Amino acid sequence: MVISMPPMAVEFEGIHKIYPDGNIALRGASFSIEVGEIYGILGENGAGKTTLMRILYGEIKPTSGTIKIFDHVAKFSGPWDAIKTGIGMVYQHFSLIGGFTVAENLILSALPLGISAQNVLERAKESMEETGLKVPLEERINSLPVGVRQRVEIVKALVRNAKILILDEPTSVLTPIEVEDLFEVLKKLRESGLTILFITHKLKEVKAITDKVTVLRKGQVMGTRRTKEVSELELARMMVEREVLFSLERSPTRPGNPLLEVKDLWVRSDSGLPAVKGVNLSIRAGEILGIAGVQGNGQKEFVEAISGIRKPEKGTIKLKGEDITDLDNSKVYRRGLAYIPDMRSMGLVMDIDLVSNLLLTRLEEFSPDGVIRWRKAVEETKSVMKLFNVVAESVRTQVRRLSGGNQQKFMLGREIARKPDVIIASEPTHGLDVGATEYVRNKLVELRDSGKAVLLISTDLDEIMQLSDRIAVMYEGELIAQGPTREFNLEKIGLLMGGVKVEP
């Protein structure tokens, strides 16, 4: 008896990945993808989506487990092997040469496969006709909009004979209209027999374009569903559900006057796209407002605009009633705002000592006439280290030599010691061990209890749920929900983070 099984394009079997630093990215992921499917892979930051795709593309090797491509076990020593096997990858950040024309980029990418320039162009035209994917061959990449560049990447993969196409968060750089165009293109590619892996954290997109979806959480497969048969709510639950590790003591909140008010704020990202789109927000004294959301939804641009590092396009920001929209960050800091960035390499200079790092946001304070008072700075450094339990050999130790937890505590301590009224903390416990995490979270609650306003930006939902008095969810540059913590639960935040608006 012959059972007709649909042919498989990709089969993952027990893929584990442990990075050299001990970080476990994948814990035995197994699932298979049929030929001719648009297959969604859904998960939060750090779920292991990108790691899995990089393994499939031959960029990194799994610690254990096997991959089968079209029923053959694949052993890739690098992306070139993957490309030869028919795998194409379109990264979030494109790998095109800006000064070259589209044609030149295509020729360059096919060079190692030994396809002649003439052949490349013929193939490009053919596949463009077949799929209706139009790109101007003679234009320079620099002069093309992002959406078209992405098409060039897809054509590039087609020219290389890709049978399986991986798209890593393909919509994150696109405008809504470009997203619709992309989806049309993907449907045509599916008709022509291509298998497409669509990596995303957006629930709506999963529903709109995929045939099947696998949800990853913390490196594990939480389940695979036919898209038609699954609700957004169920997907959200699979994406975020977890046990809460520990809880914090929090007294009921007694909020005072609003300290930070943001009205209709618009900010552009580095690439010039609107990243923050009309955000309204107000935080009162003695309150923690937590902003949840998947990374890259405008959080960075939002907090950089508030702290004066990035110039907003329009809108107003008021700190303690004073308009600070157009002030530079050093002035904003002096008026009582502190910003703890998500990258420690930004908030600290790794290659200089602790005292010098104390001066980073407090230079004027310790150099009233332009000459630095080192003795005073050393005393202050010592007191910050003592108050915040920073363990280091001495104040002259290079920050690089401190553990991540101690670096974070020092950064936090430096800012709190300035006695700010508003504290913006972005991913304050990212990468810290349990002890340091608890310490930092307790400090933030202490600040709130002493009547400060805290704006917490985090992709860690436990952190948001534990600390916040009020929660807002940021999605594609907008706060799509805002309210007291009791109105939220993990499921609801999960849906919101995926772009599904739900009524309270």
Add this chain to the structure above:
Amino acid sequence: MNLEDYAQVSLEITGSILAGLLVAAIILIATGYNPWKGLYIMLTGGLGDLDYLLSRASFVLLTGLAFALPMLASAFNIGGEGQMYVGGIVALIASLITKNPWIAITAGAIAGAALGFITGALRAYREVNEVITAIMLNWIFYYISIFFITSYLYNPQAPYRSVSVPKGAQLGFIEIAGIKMHLIFPLALLTSFITYFLIFHTRIGYRIRVAGLSPDSARYSGINAKMTFTNSMTLGGLFGGLSGALNVIAFTYYMDQLLTSMVGMGFDGIGVALMGRDHPIGIIFSAIFFSMLLLGGQKMQIAMNVPKELTDALSGVIIISLAMPYAYKMLMSYLKIRRMMKVAGRSS
């Protein structure tokens, strides 16, 4: 720096010197000279005339600072040459007008600073690569200086050179322990100490260091990256100009038609800065060592009848081996930071 760092740097330096000397000895053996005698003369030959040695060292000390300070902000000041020429010619003209050495030197230094400012500002505000600007300015001011010397400032009695700095505007000598000495070295030394203070004890120096070490942190702390970059180049130019001004006002007292007393010193400063590990105090020692090798090499040419090319190669080997470990580190972090700046630059 802590004890460990010092230990590592001293180990690095000792190793580098030994490696350099070893290669130099092999070259001498290969070319048929006595390596012991050769290296002995090379290392000690310059010590005969201390005043001359230290004065020579002062010029490259200053051009060394001219390279080192901008380097802290990740700016490449290749323009030490042009800044020296301009410093020299402006100081000469100012001395003829004012008859005052201090005014002349100040004028020369400011002219160098102006050149550094142009180079830095073009890079910071117009994204013109500072290396290219500096190389072009070097040549432009080489010929402009020659034009001035041959057209307006030439000496009727000796047309190959300019008129002399007026007697009253020549910077004289001091006597230390019975030795008559040019004032150049004490001034260069003072400049080094002031630079040290500027870098490690003032707001502007702090900003320069942070901007050079971590553009992200600079942005976070509100440092104006463009202004800091320009400031560092301006200060670098100031030292280059000072070097040229001192060369004319306190040493040669005139400029010759081909600027022989200056040509190359701007570039030598790069080696001196790298050998001195980009540190204003280290540069004092590296400048003296550099000049020692140079003068020792000249002695060797006479004493052993060695061609100039060979002694240049020998001092080159020793200097490169000393500068290499640091130059490599600098280059790597420079490239890294340039990449980061490019990424950051897209936002503005």
